[in-house]
Structures are given as C-alpha cells and as structure tokens.
Amino acid sequence: MIAFEAGLAQILAKTLEPEFESISLNKALGLITAAQQIAAIDVPSVDNSAMDGYAVRCADFMRGNTFTVSQRIAAGDLARALEPGSVARIFTGAMIPAGADAVILQEDSQSLVESNQVTFTETPSLGQHIRLAGQDIRCQSEVVAKGHRLSAGDIGLLASVGVSKLQCYRPLTVAFFSTGDELKDPEQALEPGQIYNSNRYFLAAKIAECGAIPLDLGRCPDDAASTAQFLLKAAEQADCVITTGGMSVGEEDYVRQQVEALGSIDFWKLAIKPGKPVAFGQIQGTAFFGLPGNPVSAYVTFHLLVRPWLLKSMGLANLVDIDLTTASLTGYSAMANFERYNRGRRLDFLRGVVRINVDGQLIADLFDNQSSGVLTSISAANILIPMAAGQKLTAGDHCAILPLSCFGELKI
Ligand code: AMP
Numbered sequence: 504m505i506a507f508e509a510g511l512a513q514i515l516a517k518t519l520e521p522e523f524e525s526i527s528l529n530k531a532l533g534l535i536t537a538a539q540q541i542a543a544i545d546v547p548s549v550d551n552s553a554m555d556g557y558a559v560r561c562a563d564f565m566r567g568n569t570f571t572v573s574q575r576i577a578a579g580d581l582a583r584a585l586e587p588g589s590v591a592r593i594f595t596g597a598m599i600p601a602g603a604d605a606v607i608l609q610e611d612s613q614s615l616v617e618s619n620q621v622t623f624t625e626t627p628s629l630g631q632h633i634r635l636a637g638q639d640i641r642c643q644s645e646v647v648a649k650g651h652r653l654s655a656g657d658i659g660l661l662a663s664v665g666v667s668k669l670q671c672y673r674p675l676t677v678a679f680f681s682t683g684d685e686l687k688d689p690e691q692a693l694e695p696g697q698i699y700n701s702n703r704y705f706l707a708a709k710i711a712e713c714g715a716i717p718l719d720l721g722r723c724p725d726d727a728a729s730t731a732q733f734l735l736k737a738a739e740q741a742d743c744v745i746t747t748g749g750m751s752v753g754e755e756d757y758v759r760q761q762v763e764a765l766g767s768i769d770f771w772k773l774a775i776k777p778g779k780p781v782a783f784g785q786i787q788g789t790a791f792f793g794l795p796g797n798p799v800s801a802y803v804t805f806h807l808l809v810r811p812w813l814l815k816s817m818g819l820a821n822l823v824d825i826d827l828t829t830a831s832l833t834g835y836s837a838m839a840n841f842e843r844y845n846r847g848r849r850l851d852f853l854r855g856v857v858r859i860n861v862d863g864q865l866i867a868d869l870f871d872n873q874s875s876g877v878l879t880s881i882s883a884a885n886i887l888i889p890m891a892a893g894q895k896l897t898a899g900d901h902c903a904i905l906p907l908s909c910f911g912e913l914k915i
C-alpha cells in the first residue's frame with residue numbers, strides 16, 4: 504500500500520502526450536487550447552462612438568454652440584475628417600472622424616432641420632462618449648492561454664479578434680465497464696440480492712464532464728475469460744480503460760489477475776479512505792485504472808486520480824485542487840463546522856458541503872453518514888475534506904477543502 508501523493512505522482516508521470524488539430528471556432532466549445540491565442544488587431548479597431556449623437560471638437564465651443572452638420576456616420580461607414588467648425592451626426596459604434604474629440608448625446612441637442620444645423624444644450628468634455636481603439640483588447644496581447652478549456656465567453660472573445668480556427672487538443676476516448684454479476688441496469692427488474700449498476704452511469708457522466716469521449720462497454724461477467732476479453736477489447740479501442748469492482752483478492756475478483764496477465768500493474772492499493780483497492784497500470788500500452796466496486800469509492804477515486812490524468816493527457820495546464828506538476832493537493836480552506844478525529848492510518852476524504860455564511864466566510868459541514876456505501880453523500884456533497892491519519896479537527900479550525908467540480912474550482 505502506498506501513500507496517496509505517491510500514487511498520484513506515478514499516475515501523473517504517465518500521462519499521454521496530447522495530440523492537437525485545427526478546429527473551427529464553432530466546434531471548439533469545451534476543448535482545450537493547444538496554443539496561446541494572440542490578438543492580431545485592436546478591439547475596437549478604431550475610436551468609435553458609445554452613443555447616438557454628434558461627434559464634435561471641444562475647442563469649437565469657444566465660439567458658440569450652434570454648428571453645421573457636415574456628415575452622417577453610421578456604424579460601418581468610413582468617416583471623413585471633420586470639417587473645421589462643423590459637427591458630424593454619429594451613431595453607436597460608428598467611427599469617430601479625425602479631428603473630433605467628443606460625442607454629445609442626441610438628447611442634449613436640438614436640430615434645426617431646414618438649415619442643416621444643430622444646437623447643443625451641453626458643453627462637451629474631452630473624450631466623452633468615445634470608446635478608444637484597443638480599450639477592450641490590445642493588438643498582440645494574449646486573449647486565451649495555452650492549455651485552457653474554452654468557455655462560451657472565450658469563444659465570443661476569440662471571434663471578436665477574428666479567430667476562425669485554432670489548434671485544440673484531441674479529446675481522449677475512455678472505455679469502461681463494470682464487473683459484478685449482481686448488477687442490473689435501471690430499466691431492468693431486480694431479483695433478490697441484485698443491485699442497480701450506478702458506477703456505469705456516473706462514470707459516463709464524469710468522463711463526459713472532463714471533455715473526454717465515454718465508450719461504454721457495459722457489464723462484464725465475473726469470470727476470467729470474459730474479463731480478459733473485455734480488457735483487450737477496451738484497450739484496443741480507447742486511450743484509457745476504466746473498470747469498477749473485482750479488484751480485491753476474493754474468488755470472484757478477476758480484474759487484477761487478468762490485467763497482470765495482459766499488461767502490468769504499477770500499484771493496486773492506496774492508503775486512502777474511501778478507495779483503498781484502486782489500481783493503476785497498463786494493458787498492451789493503454790493506461791488502466793481499476794476502480795473499487797463500491798460506488799462512493801469509485802466516484803472519489805475517479806475524481807482524485809483518473810480526472811487529473813485525463814485532463815493532463817488532454818493538455819489542460821492545471822487544476823485548482825491538484826497541482827498537475829507536483830502531484831500535490833492544493834484547493835481552498837474553510838472553517839470546519841464539525842468535530843472529527845481520523846483514528847485510522849489512511850488519508851480520509853470526507854464528503855462535505857461548503858457554504859458562505861452571513862460574514863462571508865466559507866463554512867464546511869460534514870455529510871452525516873460517512874459510510875462509503877452511502878451514495879447519497881456524493882450527490883449531496885460539493886467538496887471532499889482531506890484528513891490525514893491522526894489529524895483532529897474541531898469546530899472553528901481551518902480545514903482543506905477540495906471542490907467536487909471538474910477543474911476543482913469552487914462552486915457554491
Ligand atoms: P467488488 O469490488 O466487486 O467486491 O464490489 C464492492 C461492492 O460494490 C459490492 O457491494 C458490489 O455489489 C458493489 N458494486 C460493485 N460494482 C457496482 C456498480 N457498478 N454499481 C453499484 N454497486 C457496485
């Protein structure tokens with residue numbers, strides 16, 4: 504049995520070299536950038552009006568406030584230089600003509616239609632209602648970093664600097680199957696002694712949440728030949744294989760022996776709770792994660808071990824909760840609202856809920872039932888609280904918290 508950090512370090516030392524391809528901007532949502540994106544233009548590209556009104560030259564107001572309207576500039580029009588002593592009718596987003604240095608709102612003007620003149624009830628101040636070129640984005644500045652997962656906002660930002668295609672990392676395919684002859688799918692009726700397969704369903708969801716492609720191979724019968732066959736099929740078709748259950752040394756546990764026969768195992772026990780019987784290895788060169796059958800353990804080990812491997816192998820620069828370079832836990836701290844003593848010898852990952860109190864502090868509560876058989880704790884929790892062997896926490900202490908979100912970011 505090895506320590507959690509040692510296991511995580513072994514896993515992160517064996518991430519894949521991510522491949523990238525050129526992707527159209529409209530297909531890039533959720534993908535990870537393979538190159539830094541630099542703006543090739545200023546945004547806005549020219550000084551333009553923030554309002555509908557008149558482009559004026561402030562100095563001209565020394566000689567009165569009635570002017571001839573010498574041009575009309577709508578958004579997209581090319582403005583001519585402002586004729587001396589005149590103003591230009593202008594609309595939101597339209598180019599400021601050379602020579603103008605302020606915009607007066609149309610509400611502060613009165614146009615004398617017959618004479619093509621306008622009079623103002625306001626004296627402008629220099630630069631008012633003008634959006635300066637480059638005020639949003641400067642040409643040559645970074646708009647999106649390398650190794651960043653693209654959000655809808657990023658897509659809009661990239662479009663605003665004229666990016667139509669960009670290099671993104673290829674999503675990985677993750678094949679997975681469940682072991683356990685007692686398992687049924689939710690649409691089937693349960694016989695006595697049978698249970699529903701929950702791992703199959705949350706794994707598909709967690710893999711997709713990471714931006715990878717889940718390849719669901721269903722349930723493998725508990726026997727050596729089927730296990731070998733499923734493992735080979737999975738390894739051939741995917742970048743990574745995940746199994747749940749059958750990892751222990753019981754007579755009905757075939758996964759470990761078959762992985763050892765077809766490939767190799769780096770470790771198969773970590774000093775963590777839940778999730779001790781978790782394995783990492785390879786089958787014919789394809790990465791292998793053997794997660795525990797117990798759904799809480801499978802969920803926690805996916806989150807702490809598989810997710811970092813997957814996201815790093817897909818080119819993500821880093822996570823909030825786990826440093827992908829040093830394989831150490833980072834994350835946040837909160838004030839514990841519970842008492843707990845970890846009497847065991849393993850690093851415990853308690854299921855908890857973090858909230859913000861009226862004073863703006865982060866408060867961590869423990870889920871009542873910490874039994875690893877209780878999947879409601881996973882549904883209710885938004886954090887894991889790591890507690891080292893021998894660690895004591897009392898109410899009011901600071902405790903580390905690890906959000907259960909895809910990048911480890913805090914979501915409340
Ligand atoms: P195992 O690791 O195969 O000994 O399984 C440990 C426990 O987890 C047993 O109680 C199994 O019935 C349960 N279990 C295994 N796989 C699943 C699954 N896919 N969904 C729900 N429970 C499971």
Ligand code: MG
Pocket residue numbers: 682683684748749755796
């Ligand atoms: Mg089993």
